[in-house]
Amino acid sequence: MIPSAPFLCYVTEESPSPVTLVREVLEGGASMIQLRHKSASGDQLYQWAIAVQALCREYNALFIVNDRLDIALAMNADGVHLGQEDLPAAAARKLLGPKKIMGISASTYEEALRAEKDGADYVGFGHIFETSSKEKHCRPLGPESIAAVKTAVGIPIVAIGGINRNNAALTITSGASGIAVIAAISRAPEPEREARELVNLLQHRQ
Amino acid sequence: MSINAPAILPRLCIISSGTDQDGSGLLIRRQIRLLRPSLPCLLQIREKHLDGATLFRLSLAVKTEAAGRNASVSLNERADIAAAAALDGVHLRESSSPPDKLRSFTGNMIIGKSAHSLESALNAAQSGVDYLIFGPVFDTPSKRQYGAPLGSGTLRAVCRSVSIPVFAIGGITPENARLCLAEGAYGVAALSLFTDTGTLPELLKTFEKMLVS
Numbered sequence: 001m002i003p004s005a006p007f008l009c010y011v012t013e014e015s016p017s018p019v020t021l022v023r024e025v026l027e028g029g030a031s032m033i034q035l036r037h038k039s040a041s042g043d044q045l046y047q048w049a050i051a052v053q054a055l056c057r058e059y060n061a062l063f064i065v066n067d068r069l070d071i072a073l074a075m076n077a078d079g080v081h082l083g084q085e086d087l088p089a090a091a092a093r094k095l096l097g098p099k100k101i102m103g104i105s106a107s108t109y110e111e112a113l114r115a116e117k118d119g120a121d122y123v124g125f126g127h128i129f130e131t132s133s134k135e136k137h138c139r140p141l142g143p144e145s146i147a148a149v150k151t152a153v154g155i156p157i158v159a160i161g162g163i164n165r166n167n168a169a170l171t172i173t174s175g176a177s178g179i180a181v182i183a184a185i186s187r188a189p190e191p192e193r194e195a196r197e198l199v200n201l202l203q204h205r206q
Numbered sequence: 207m208s209i210n211a212p213a214i215l216p217r218l219c220i221i222s223s224g225t226d227q228d229g230s231g232l233l234i235r236r237q238i239r240l241l242r243p244s245l246p247c248l249l250q251i252r253e254k255h256l257d258g259a260t261l262f263r264l265s266l267a268v269k270t271e272a273a274g275r276n277a278s279v280s281l282n283e284r285a286d287i288a289a290a291a292a293l294d295g296v297h298l299r300e301s302s303s304p305p306d307k308l309r310s311f312t313g314n315m316i317i318g319k320s321a322h323s324l325e326s327a328l329n330a331a332q333s334g335v336d337y338l339i340f341g342p343v344f345d346t347p348s349k350r351q352y353g354a355p356l357g358s359g360t361l362r363a364v365c366r367s368v369s370i371p372v373f374a375i376g377g378i379t380p381e382n383a384r385l386c387l388a389e390g391a392y393g394v395a396a397l398s399l400f401t402d403t404g405t406l407p408e409l410l411k412t413f414e415k416m417l418v419s
């Protein structure tokens with residue numbers, strides 16, 4: 001289910017209307033949308049999720065929900081993405097069943113290994129570079145960390161954290177299967193064009 | 207249902223204080239140890255500030271503590287975590303996702319929902335939940351964010367309009383609990399009333415006389 005060619009995952013921004021950019025990003029070639037909003041009510045998230053999923057189907061992209069497995073199951077999303085502070089992966093996999101996608105955030109080699117053991121389909125690994133999207137208390141891992149994790153983990157690695165046009169190709173050559181992006185797209189003057197540029201860089205990086 | 211959970215819906219709902227800073231469950235576990243086996247109780251874990259991993263651990267700990275004490279355990283809002291921890295139920299906020307969509311993974315868990323107006327209570331009842339918690343009926347600091355007290359008259363209107371059990375919440379005392387029952391409430395729910403473990407045993411005795419026939 002995870003795309004085999006290097007792909008772009010857009011993670012929605014913590015804004016009052018996270019859905020507005022999704023069509024543009026899909027038009028630009030994103031293969032996966034992750035709905036992430038920590039402060040929204042269950043009903044609001046559910047409504048957004050239905051709207052984003054409809055768009056994703058139109059563009060043949062995957063749709064996953066961050067943290068809220070209940071919402072993902074309620075509206076039959078393609079999967080869920082869980083952080084280290086969320087419902088533990090092994091427990092989530094039991095509820096999710098074997099077919100749906102489960103992504104797990106990891107920022108260490110050990111967390112990545114554990115995620116694979118607990119049934120993750122991919123690891124969201126980072127933050128790779130300096131990032132402004134999320135509060136971070138540690139230093140960026142750097143692209144070389146992807147190669148190190150890649151040697152031990154069999155599932156795809158999605159690089160996250162500070163990824164932009166300048167460094168996207170490097171994450172792929174370092175072993176990532178895809179990139180997850182928030183700010184590079186949501187804060188770009190032309191989000192659709194930014195997404196398209198990133199996808200081009202991933203697919204024609206030589 | 208967990209071991210020795212009540213076969214029918216309890217009429218007393220104790221909601222956790224919302225002050226569990228680290229998810230250790232110290233207060234709610236102390237409360238559980240004071241429960242009376244002869245008084246079925248619905249315990250709702252409601253610690254909105256805790257992350258999913260902590261809520262999952264807390265749910266498992268509360269479930270273990272409550273086993274064999276004639277208590278059902280539910281979790282506020284997060285049906286996924288409640289199901290993963292095999293709790294007895296989930297209690298949805300007024301602004302939750304559609305309850306009927308949760309049944310596919312909640313199995314035979316009890317699904318309840320909060321309502322803070324007559325209209326919201328009617329909508330919630332139609333959405334297929336098993337019970338409502340309606341309020342604030344009386345004034346209470348912890349519920350002021352939901353507006354002015356709705357009064358026992360509105361409680362009566364709700365109880366007459368829906369066919370599912372209604373718990374009254376908001377400023378509940380043993381005295382006004384009798385009034386709520388007279389207005390048609392199935393039971394009562396409270397947070398702050400039960401947080402003083404010094405007075406809890408006596409309170410539970412009083413509620414047992416009122417609620418268990």
